[in-house]
Amino acid sequence: MITKKRLEIISHLQIAEATFEVTVKSDFAAELKPGQFVHILVPGHMLRRPISIANVDREQKTFTMIFKIFGEGTKKLSECRSGDYLDIILPCGSHYPIEELELEHALLVGGGIGVPPLYYLGQQLKEKGVKVTSVLGFQGKSHVFYEEKFQQLGDTYIATNDGTYGKKGFVTDIIKELDQPMDYYFSCGPTPMLQAVTTLLANEKGYISLEERMGCGVGTCYACVVPLKNDPTKNKKICKDGPVFYANEVLLG
């Protein structure tokens, strides 16, 4: 059931360049599924900011979000502190439908601020006994986060655009060299990366998660839409039908 709550920040950390990890307390934490997002009110701003869920602690009833400073709104969010309250709409959007999938081996492919939702997904996959391989891309060494956490889920490979850490290049350069079977891939990141990944893995089954400037975040305003691959005269709402889509369902770019 979607709702709006004032939630207390219990931890607020900078974990990489311009990248922040915020954990809040919520009785709804256990209901959040991997791939979903929350819609956060930034004081003094008209539009909320959609931020994906990076982790959930069901016992502590908390969930964690990771975001990067892109503009005024995320800058203001980065200035919050533990003990502050955030006005949050949750849960929003679709999730990676792993409960319906038969899989033994999953490939996670994340780029930049698309990495966080894959961590929560990877944890749930591991709990199900799925073998997880992660390929993560960042701008450079100072932007890398959660490498050790992903390593605890399974083999993890890092690519950086400038070559200051891991392999120089893109996530697709690493995927090309991977010699492992996969049942499904799950990807989240900037649209050019998703285009490259879905093209390279065109013969594999997979799910991708999209981002776009949003208005309402709940499906009423039609601001964030993506055309369908089999009929580009029709579109789907990223905030309500997505943000997770079957890889071949939508037309990217």
Add this chain to the structure above:
Amino acid sequence: MNLAVQLPGLTLKNPVMPASGCFGFGKEYSEFYDLNTLGAIIVKAATGEARYGNPTPRVAETSSGMLNAIGLQNPGVEKIITDELPFLRPFDTPVIANVAGSTVEEYVHVATTLNKSQDIAALELNISCPNVKEGGVQFGTNPELAKEVTYKVKEASNFPVYVKLSPNVSNITTMAKAVVDVGADGLSMINTLTGMQINLKKRAPIIANKTGGLSGPAIKPIAIRMIYEVRQALDVPIIGMGGITTAEDVVEFLLAGANAVAVGTANFQNPYACPEIIEQLPQVLSEYGFSSVADAIGKGHVHE
């Protein structure tokens, strides 16, 4: 306190309704609260055929407001009648359909098709959408075209017609008189103001359509001024809108001369905006010395 308002075709239990385009067809916000609390619901615009809308990005944030250029995305009037409007039937809340088009013929077609719906109580004639290349706003900025489309839709429709005026004109009273002269049952004002925002890094407009409609608190003083001017010139029912976020804003619109109000952009910031405003309205009215909604309408006019 008596919040009820009687307008042509509309018996409202309170004067607050969500504005067209900011509430879809009601389903999503019904997950947040009981739609019976609303005075009415103005649903998203209907055109003759399905429309895809504009490319993305379709929205941008501004100081105290937002720009949007959705481009009238909708599944077409037939599908709206069969697939969307029946959802609202169980609620004790009148529904106002928003009629859009590119040509007079399309407006008439949409209005005629809506005659077969048993789920609506009135039409809002959208001659003021600034975000589509063909049609919409030229009807709202040219009094002769506004007259023609209003007259023909009035002739075609079985429902009362509220004409939604564009603020992108130099004289709002001329436009209001033009549509009232040919039989508009009421006015709905104001739609968004055309605006633009440029991304410094990309050196390009943020919105793919380049221009968008400005809404939110930023435009409230313009809405208040325009309603005030029209109220001085005409005795016609007015549904007022433009940046309402609080019950105090509602009272200000009533004082300017609105008979009822619509809440738009505020829904995005706070999904509970409408029910919260409705809940606070009696207290705010009484705080300013009014005993009912009707008591406050037009009371902001200073007679010289």
